[in-house]
Amino acid sequence: IAGITQAPTSQILAAGRRMTLRCTQDMRHNAMYWYRQDLGLGLRLIHYSNTAGTTGKGEVPDGYSVSRANTDDFPLTLASAVPSQTSVYFCASARDPGDGYTFGSGTRLTVV
């Protein structure tokens, strides 16, 4: 079934640890995005990639990094997790930048 897969589904992480959230899509979409969703704050864009090999910063990029080595994968890395990064993280993809997004099912991350 074509779609977008995120892993892990949930994670409890000690502060200061490094963590990579995985995102893979098999729709050959050019654009991919990472959002975080917090109570009362809606969806906030962390990083994006308009096409393989390029990335850009969103609204809340600090503390996060991404890479886009190929079309399918768009991992999000927390270099040294802090409690304020506790959130639900959604990966999304679009056929082209600005098209409608397909979202993954999310990763619930708790940093303690």
Place this chain on the structure above:
Amino acid sequence: GESVGLHLPTLSVQEGDNSIINCAYSNSASDYFIWYKQESGKGPQFIIDIRSNMDKRQGQRVTVLLNKTVKHLSLQIAATQPGDSAVYFCAENNAGNMLTFGGGTRLMVKP
């Protein structure tokens, strides 16, 4: 799961009634609009979209209306069912590389 805000505007409707969810968008240059549905513990799911050269588009039990004059978008759900209970987001594209999302409205369907 608590994947969305606790202080969202809430619309409560009786099962079988029609629902209307409203959204005011910010940019008069926006040319593409989408409604998403997010159920508790899940990712947002595409419902219906509309381009700025249209003012109405219908899907299965859903209709989106676009009023560019007042920058207003609405989602109408006919014969609302318990499975429609969710948070609904509007999103706009102002000819950029990504969508801008609204804060969301929680729809609660009473049996």
